Amino acid sequence: MKFRHNAPAVLIITVVIAITIISVVSNRISSQMTASSEEGQFAMMSEIMKSKLVGAENNALSSAEMVAAMPDVKAAFAAKDRERLLAITQDIFRIQHDKYGFTQAQFHELPAVSFLRVHNPKKFGEDLSGYRQMVVDVNRNIAIRKGIEVTTSGVGIFGTLPMTDAAGVHTGSFEMALEFGPLLDALKAAYGFELAVFIEEKILHEVATSLKGDILNEQNRVGKYIKFYTTHSELLRALVSDADINISEDTHYVRDAVGVPYGVLLQPLYNYAHKQIGVVAISGNFGATRSAAGQALVWQSLLAIVVIIVLIGAILIVVRGLLLQPLLMLSERLAALAKGDCSQTIEDTDSLCEEMQQLADNYEQLRAQIQRSKSVGSEL
Structure with missing residues (x-):
């Protein structure tokens, strides 16, 4: 085993592993922060929808009271x-x-x-x-x-x-x-949401006998529901499928449509008797959140690469430039000295680190002593 080969390799591998672990943990934290932010957006969407429904009920009641x-x-x-x-x-x-x-x-x-x-x-x-x-x-x-x-x-x-x-x-x-149309249109104008109300088809057939417009058709059917009103028909068709809509409690997910990630919140819609008669879908553009998360990942990866390169360079400079090369130079001179060659000196000791300077000084003292011994022996 040679120190000059194995030491830098061990240090470099250690640095790469450490930076990789730090990057993975950092990315995990960033992902959790993104998920937490999206959960907050879903909660906001839910509260906005609930408060607007309550507000609409109060408006309907106050108008009725005024007339009555x-x-x-x-x-x-x-x-x-x-x-x-x-x-x-x-x-x-x-x-x-x-x-x-x-x-x-x-x-x-x-x-x-x-x-x-x-x-x-x-x-x-x-x-x-x-x-x-x-x-x-x-x-x-x-x-x-x-x-x-x-x-x-x-x-x-x-x-x-x-x-x-x-x-x-x-x-x-x-x-x-x-009606739901103006309410959903107002939410879209105020918050940029795209929304839809789905009503159980069976109930519409049984009760809404005077329903105007071509609502009860195959194109509007999603599972057992009919898309009664929507602010963006094509988008909601891509975001809410038959498999998604069969819910009995608030459900949310993120889905791509036309290349954009959308957060979709589905809420059960209850009538006055608290019987579920449909589903409300609220979708918001999560592109900014996901884009920020993607940019953070790219910057984290680039930073990790730069740090690895810098640390590898530092390791090579320190280990090879300040340690290995002086050791090799001392080793060569000691080998020559052991063979009786006292001619090789170490002149530029100022470029060496303090510890290497001490070794170089010790070598010079040993070389001088051997050289004096040879001189005395030749005189005798």
Whole structure:
């Protein structure tokens, strides 16, 4: 075994292993930080969606309360004067529809019979108790309720309250509803999300008999659900598949679409009776997060390579330049001295390290002593 070959090799291998371990650990920490950041984004998406749904329910209820509190509305409904009630409310509803996205406004007789659909006045008189649990509950308990329900017109976010006449006698109920489209469009405009609402196809076929548009078709079918509304149809088709959508709790994942990584959050959608009727999909562009993580990995790798090269160079300079070469030079002179050659001197000792200078001085002393001994012997 030769020290001049094995020592640098051992040191270089040790450096490479150490830097590699540090780089792997650093990359793992960076990956964990990226994952933590994405988890935070998913949590934010979830909270935004939940708060917006609650806000929409409150808006629907406050608008319904405003209309129901009007004395003329109370009087017309108590008198069961459908034409007068429509004349009073249709302009109000049109303004609410145009400005805020309200799509339904309906008065109900007890216990849950449609009296007037302001949005569709030609259709009235049917019993809603079989599928409008919120209306039944409001009239049974004479209490305010809010939530999501499927109606003959589609899916809405409702605020429903009991109606009373001038004397305070319970006469029925009134509700107003926002549709999901404006809500999802507002979320896209505010946060850059792409969203979709999926409703169970069976429920739509059974209840939403007056649903407008070509919604119930094969192109919109995803598993047992129908894509009821979306802000970006093609993108959500790539991000949410039949295998993804069958959920009963919040689920999230990251998937590439058109070369961009998207974080996808799926949330169960519950109606007023807390029965799951669909799924809400919220997707956000995670390109910036993933790009930053990729750049960090590249820089970590480059830094590791540079450090390895620098340390290898330092090892070669220290081991070979300051240690091995002086040792080889001393070894050659000692070998010559052992053979009786006292002519080889070490002149430039200043370039040597302190320890090597001591060895060189010792060599010179030994060489001088042997040389003197030879001189004395020759004189004798």
